Amino acid sequence: MSDRALTVELEHHAYPIYIGSDLLLDDGLLSRHVMGRQVMLVTNDKIAPLYIGTVQRAFASYQCDVVVVPDGEIHKNQQTVLMIYEALIQHNHHRDTTIIALGGGVVGDVTGFVAATYKRGVRLIHIPTTLLAQVDASIGGKTGINHLGGKNNIGSFYRPHAVIMDLNTLKTLSLRELRSGVAEVIKYGLLVGGDFLALIESFLSHDLIPLNTDALYLLIKQSCQIKAEIVQEDEFETGRRALLNLGHTFAHALESYTNFERWLHGEAVAIGLYCAALLSYQLNLITMVDVDYVDALLKRAQLPRRIPKDIDIDGLYELMFHDKKIKNKSLRFVLMKAFGTCYLDETVTQAQLRSVLLAVIE
């Protein structure tokens, strides 16, 4: 096991990330990070029939309650939060309870927020079951819900006590969801460049995404390492952590504009990555060859890279600049000078943004 565990080292609080096969069958591992005698398992209606029994078995001698929340980004909201609070209160969960988030990014974000705010904070274990949640959402302690149309408008930073990734859970993932996760992996590749980008390239050289191979394990492990290293350096996103938002200024606007119903998060990120590449090109930072490389990589993963023409660019543009009335506020974009060399830019003009959006539409 030890060769398959990373650690996120934060001041006064380090937490382990376990990555491997059959980890959900390891009762000792699951219960190792529970302290009291109470466990609240939060999962969604898609995951519940697949894995809930397995996880419950590890807690046969505990008070183990379950709350099943509806699936999907549109349910990452206050209502779902209240539903989990209610289950906790109804079953008398105390300050020393442990909440386990079993599912994808939505379950993780909502459950993390509940763990951060129930009784001023209780223990939290993430068991991410999607590629996207494994390589991104479950690491770094960001929790949040969407409120009044804004993505992650409400949330907090809250550190989990452990993250357990069972690679087997990826086998039940739809191809669409798997690809959505690959978008975040590609993001890491563009951020760090070099060998990792080459690894992704070779991974995507197959016609199908290879599951249950050492390649996938390596991809997840290295993605987690990249994210953990950045989080360790800048937990509260006062600086470098913002680079993880490569492609996300576009992605969040696209998701918000379509009421979180049209794309999976990773799909919106894929379009955003292409937009970020094109913006970097228009600012003379990278070449068109680089832009084409990004495009080809995303295409290989069968991810969307263009804004469909039924999206009203004026409306999207308006949404992105909706805070323009605030003085001293400009949009922040992560731009690429080269693969592996990204930086935060606050000087993009409205005209430049508009020109990119118009070029990306199809």
Place this chain on the structure above:
Amino acid sequence: MSDRALTVELEHHAYPIYIGSDLLLDDGLLSRHVMGRQVMLVTNDKIAPLYIGTVQRAFASYQCDVVVVPDGEIHKNQQTVLMIYEALIQHNHHRDTTIIALGGGVVGDVTGFVAATYKRGVRLIHIPTTLLAQVDASIGGKTGINHLGGKNNIGSFYRPHAVIMDLNTLKTLSLRELRSGVAEVIKYGLLVGGDFLALIESFLSHDLIPLNTDALYLLIKQSCQIKAEIVQEDEFETGRRALLNLGHTFAHALESYTNFERWLHGEAVAIGLYCAALLSYQLNLITMVDVDYVDALLKRAQLPRRIPKDIDIDGLYELMFHDKKIKNKSLRFVLMKAFGTCYLDETVTQAQLRSVLLAVIE
């Protein structure tokens, strides 16, 4: 000013507590702890007409928005939280906004929770305007709301960036509210004993509570010092901080049982302090003379010390033990071995609790 500022020293985050007269007139002091150009002032309908103009003046050159929430513990809830979120979103407040809580404990607790959870945490300044909020609620970073009948069921630990106490605001406080604050001061006196308890005794030797005197300043300053010192040592209440709950196990049950409508928090604490004294006596920890001393001190402050007979003791008792079905869970009481020597006890039996409740009813 410097002689009237304390500092709470927490790892990686120290915040000042300013105590003095006319502080709300000091524009420089108010704006010193604001970083961006946006301020959201949260206050209640009682405080707004009295002080909002004064505070707004200090932020004439900022985007300064105001949200007025309803007054009272019954409004320390999710609905008020949503009301403040909505104002923030409507006025486009960013991650670098500063939220100012201007009011008593309810405004402080709710606003603190919003600051902790809006955009994963924004700057927070407390301007407590009641004695209770000054000596207790505004210090130590506890935020919270009541949910589904449970006091502070939802909340988080979140450190303010500054606490500003203007003694002048106490002049507009009702006598009932002032007394409610004195209950928490008496609690500190029982916790630390010695000179501070003597100071409280002399303070209460007058027929009226003396406002705007050096005595009141001293009382507030020393209360803040006592609390700050405990919080510095045990911010997340894993140990010693729990002593601050002296009288509160009873108080919370009384408040919850009466739907937070019958007593001000400090009044419930006063009854709770008497109950705690009597419980300590019944366990042979202190003498009846000690119990009478506590009773006399609370009486001097014209605070309630008995449970009115229309309260159903069985119901109250049931409420306090409502978690009895959870194994390994007992009620925790802070008990007194002497004034200045309190400890956390988890061995109180149901029979002992019942006997105290029956003795305190009148």
